[in-house]
Amino acid sequence: MSVHLGMPTVRPLPAADPADPLRWGPTFPDAAHETLQDGQLRANLRRATHTIRDKRLAVTAELSDWEDLRAAGSGVKQQVMATLPDLLEQLEASVTARGGVVHWARDAAEANRIVTDLVRAADAHEVVKVKSMATQEIGLNEHLAAAGIEATETDLAELIVQLAGDMPSHILVPAIHRNRDQIRDIFTGSMGDAPAGLTSEPADLAAAARAHLRARFLRADVAISGANLAVADTGTVAVVESEGNGRMCLTLPRVLITVMGIEKVLPTFTDLEVFMQLLPRSSTGERMNPYTTFWTGVTPGDGPQEFHLVLLDNGRTRALADEIGRTALHCIRCSACLNVCPVYERTGGHAYGSVYPGPIGAILTPQLLGVGAEGGLDPHDPAATLPFASSLCGACYDACPVKIDIPTALVHLRDQAQHPQGRRARPTGWSVGLGLAALSMRSGTVFRWAGRAVPLARRLLPRRVRRLPFPGSLWTSSRDLPVLPRQTFRDWFEQRPEPGAAGGQVADRQGTGGTGGTRADGEEQP
Amino acid sequence: MSARTEVLARVRRALAPAPGRSAAPVPTVPRDYRRHGDVATGSSEAVELLVDRLVDYRATVVRTSTAGLAAAVAAQLEGVPRVVVPPGLDPAWVAAAREAVGEVLVDGVAPVGDPTGDATGDATGDPMAVPGASVAPLSHAALDATAAVVTACRVAVAETGTIVLDGEGDQGRRVLTLLPDRHVCVVRADQVVGSVPEAVALLATHPERPMTWISGPSATSDIELVRVEGVHGPRDLRVLVVED
Numbered sequence: 066m067s068v069h070l071g072m073p074t075v076r077p078l079p080a081a082d083p084a085d086p087l088r089w090g091p092t093f094p095d096a097a098h099e100t101l102q103d104g105q106l107r108a109n110l111r112r113a114t115h116t117i118r119d120k121r122l123a124v125t126a127e128l129s130d131w132e133d134l135r136a137a138g139s140g141v142k143q144q145v146m147a148t149l150p151d152l153l154e155q156l157e158a159s160v161t162a163r164g165g166v167v168h169w170a171r172d173a174a175e176a177n178r179i180v181t182d183l184v185r186a187a188d189a190h191e192v193v194k195v196k197s198m199a200t201q202e203i204g205l206n207e208h209l210a211a212a213g214i215e216a217t218e219t220d221l222a223e224l225i226v227q228l229a230g231d232m233p234s235h236i237l238v239p240a241i242h243r244n245r246d247q248i249r250d251i252f253t254g255s256m257g258d259a260p261a262g263l264t265s266e267p268a269d270l271a272a273a274a275r276a277h278l279r280a281r282f283l284r285a286d287v288a289i290s291g292a293n294l295a296v297a298d299t300g301t302v303a304v305v306e307s308e309g310n311g312r313m314c315l316t317l318p319r320v321l322i323t324v325m326g327i328e329k330v331l332p333t334f335t336d337l338e339v340f341m342q343l344l345p346r347s348s349t350g351e352r353m354n355p356y357t358t359f360w361t362g363v364t365p366g367d368g369p370q371e372f373h374l375v376l377l378d379n380g381r382t383r384a385l386a387d388e389i390g391r392t393a394l395h396c397i398r399c400s401a402c403l404n405v406c407p408v409y410e411r412t413g414g415h416a417y418g419s420v421y422p423g424p425i426g427a428i429l430t431p432q433l434l435g436v437g438a439e440g441g442l443d444p445h446d447p448a449a450t451l452p453f454a455s456s457l458c459g460a461c462y463d464a465c466p467v468k469i470d471i472p473t474a475l476v477h478l479r480d481q482a483q484h485p486q487g488r489r490a491r492p493t494g495w496s497v498g499l500g501l502a503a504l505s506m507r508s509g510t511v512f513r514w515a516g517r518a519v520p521l522a523r524r525l526l527p528r529r530v531r532r533l534p535f536p537g538s539l540w541t542s543s544r545d546l547p548v549l550p551r552q553t554f555r556d557w558f559e560q561r562p563e564p565g566a567a568g569g570q571v572a573d574r575q576g577t578g579g580t581g582g583t584r585a586d587g588e589e590q591p
Numbered sequence: 592m593s594a595r596t597e598v599l600a601r602v603r604r605a606l607a608p609a610p611g612r613s614a615a616p617v618p619t620v621p622r623d624y625r626r627h628g629d630v631a632t633g634s635s636e637a638v639e640l641l642v643d644r645l646v647d648y649r650a651t652v653v654r655t656s657t658a659g660l661a662a663a664v665a666a667q668l669e670g671v672p673r674v675v676v677p678p679g680l681d682p683a684w685v686a687a688a689r690e691a692v693g694e695v696l697v698d699g700v701a702p703v704g705d706p707t708g709d710a711t712g713d714a715t716g717d718p719m720a721v722p723g724a725s726v727a728p729l730s731h732a733a734l735d736a737t738a739a740v741v742t743a744c745r746v747a748v749a750e751t752g753t754i755v756l757d758g759e760g761d762q763g764r765r766v767l768t769l770l771p772d773r774h775v776c777v778v779r780a781d782q783v784v785g786s787v788p789e790a791v792a793l794l795a796t797h798p799e800r801p802m803t804w805i806s807g808p809s810a811t812s813d814i815e816l817v818r819v820e821g822v823h824g825p826r827d828l829r830v831l832v833v834e835d
Contacts, residue, residue: 109815112815112816113815113816116815116816117816129625130623130624130625133621133622133623133624133625134624136621136623137620137621137622137623137624140618140619140620140621140622141620143618144617144618144619144620146606147606147615147617147618148617149602149606150599150602150603150606153598153599153602154599163799168594169593169594169595169598170594170598171594171597171598175594219823220813221811221813221814221822222813225813238812238813238816240813240814241816244815245814245815248814267811267814267815267817267819268819268821270814271811271814271819271821271822272821274822275821275822275823278823279735279823282823283731283732283735296798299798299799301798301799307809307810307811307812307822308809308810308811308813308822308823308824309769309809309822309823309824309825310822310823312765312769312803312823312824313769313823313824315765316765316766316769317731317766317769327598327602334791334794334795334798335791335792335795337791338787338788338791338792339624341787341791341804342624342751342787345751349812351806352644352750352751352752352806353748353751353752353753353804353806354806355648355805355806355807355808355809355810355824356803356804356805356806356809356824357802357803357804358765358801358802358803358804359801359802359803359804360801360802361798361799361800361801362799364758364799364800364801366728366764367758367764367765367766367801368764368765368766368801376598378598378601382598382601382602382604382605383605385602385605385606386604386605386606391605
C-alpha cells in the first residue's frame, strides 16, 4: 500500500517535443526491445485492444452488406487518388464559394507558418484544439508554443497525453498506454484545477476534464481542428467525435482553422453514406459515434464566421507516386489495424517512434519521410526499419474498412527501404548475407553448386546447433540452426524411383532426403 | 511558384503514367451495398429499432402521440429552471414548455426584460429568426446558464440510432443544442429512415446547412476503452418519439 503525496508518479513515455513527430526514437527493434520490458504497458494494451476488437466484430457482423461497404470504400479511395488534382481544385472552389479560405502547404513548416499567422491575425494568444493527426504530424502545438500561443488539446486522451508531457501511442486513443490510476495521478499532478479527492473512476476523470475545459471553450476566439473528410462537390467538411469537445471547438470560437491532408478529399456528398458507416464501426466499434459535425464554409449567424482550410502535402505526393505505396493514403485513421496487430499489442505505439504507429504507421511513416522516393532514406534510418515491424499475418488487411493490403505494401516497402534509389547503403551482415543468397539463387547452375556444399557443411555441423560463435551468435541467440539435410532436393528428385514403380509412394512419404529429412534428423537430438 | 501550384504539380507528376504507358482508366466504384434499410421509413419496425439503439446509448426515450406530445415535453422539463427553444419551434410545444418552466428563452428573439442581461446580438444576423422577430441571438454565456433545450430534428436513422439536426428553424443554431446540459428532441415517426444512405439522400437536398449527427449523449472511451456517458456535450439526451 503506497501513500500518495500529490506528486506525479508517472514518467513521460517518451517526453514530448520531439524534433520530428514522424521520427523521434531509435530504430524499431531497439525501441521495441525497450517497450517490451514494460509489463504494465503490455497489460494495459492487451486489455484495451481485446475489448475494442470484440466490439468491432459485433457491430460489423450486424450489417449484412459490410463487405460491400468495404469494397465501395476501397473503390472510392482508388477513384480519389486517380482524380486527386481535379478533386482538390473542386474542393477549393466549393469552400471558397461558401465563404471559406483555402491555403496550401507543401510541408510541415509551411503549414505551421500559415496557422501561426492566422492565429496572430485573429489577435489570439490561446487556441482550443480538436484531436487531429495532421496537426500532430506537423508538430503544430510545439510550433505555436514557440510563437507564444498556448494550444489546449480538448479531447480527453489528448489532454492526458499533453498534461503528462507524453507522446501519443494510438491513432484513436492516444493515451491507451495509461490506465485509470496513472491518469488520476496525471490529473492530480498537472491539471491545476483537479478536484480534491479525485478518484480513478473513468466517470470522475471525465467530469474533471469537463470542468477543466469548459471555461476555455467559452473564451476561445480561435479553434484548430483536423478533418475526417471533405467533400469536393459541396465543400462540406466533417469532424467525427464522441465527447462534444469537437462540437465546442467547431461551434463556439469566431475563427476556425482546419488542417487536412490532401488525401482526405471525397468526390461527392453521396460518398458520406459509405464512410459514415465504415468509420464509426471500425474505430470505436459503435454503430455510430455520438457526434459528427458537418459544415460548409461559413454559415451566417451559426458557428465560426471565419473559416480557413489548410491543405497539407508533407510527403503525401511522394507516397502517391508509388502505385503500391499509395494505398497507405486510402487510410481513414480508424485504427482498426492497430487493435488487431499482434506486434502493436506487445510493443505499444511508442516503439514506432511516430505519431502514426501500428501497421498503417509502418507503411505511412516511411513513405511520408521518403522511403521509395528518389534519394530515399538511409536503410539504417529509424523510419526505414518500420516496414519490418510486422509478422505479415494479415490481420490488418482483414480489419481495414477500405481494404488496404498492408502486408503487400510492407513487403514492397521492405525492398524499397533496403534498396533506396540513388543511394548506396553501408553494408551490414544482413545485406552481405542476403546479397550472397541472391547471387546463388539468381542462376540454376550456381544454385546447384551451392547445394553441393551442403553435405560438406553437414560433416562440420552434424547435429542441431544451439549456439554459434559471433557473428553466428546473432542468429542462434533467438533460434537454433537446424541439421543440414543429407542431400539436396535436386539430388533426391533425380534419384527417386520412377513414378508408378513399386514403393514409389512409400519412398516419397519417408522422405529420405530433402526437407522431409530435416525434421526427422532434428528429433534425433538427445 | 506558389504552394498551390507546386502541390498540384507534384500530384499530377505523381500520377503521370510511366513513359510509353497510357494513363490507367479511373476505377469505377462498386456500389453493391444496401441503399435502403431493412425497415421501411416511418414503420413501427423502424421506430422499434431506433428506440432500441437510443436506449443502448443510454438516452432517455419516451414514446408518445401527437395528442400527448405537449404534456410529454412538459414532463421532460420538470425541475428545469430555464429552457431555450429555437425560433421556429412548434408554438404548441413552446406553450407546453412555458407551462412547465418558469423561463423560456427564444433564440433570435430578445426575451422580455432580458433576464440574463447579456443576451446581446453578435450583429451578424440570424437567417433562422422568425419573420418580424428582433434579431438578437442569445450569447454563449446565456446559453451556458440555461439547463435545457427543446428542438425538433431533420431525420433519424433507425439502424444506427442517429438523430440529425440541420439548422432549420425548429432546430436552431448549433450552439443551442450544445451548451444546455439537457437536450429534449422530438422525432416524428415519419422522420425515421432505416439506414444511413437514406438519410444522406435526404440531407443532400441542402448540403450547405451545418449538420450535427447525434447518437446518444456525449461519451468517451478514452480511459481503458470504457464507455463513459457525459463529457462536454449535453449529458442528458431525451428523445420523444411521436407515433400516430
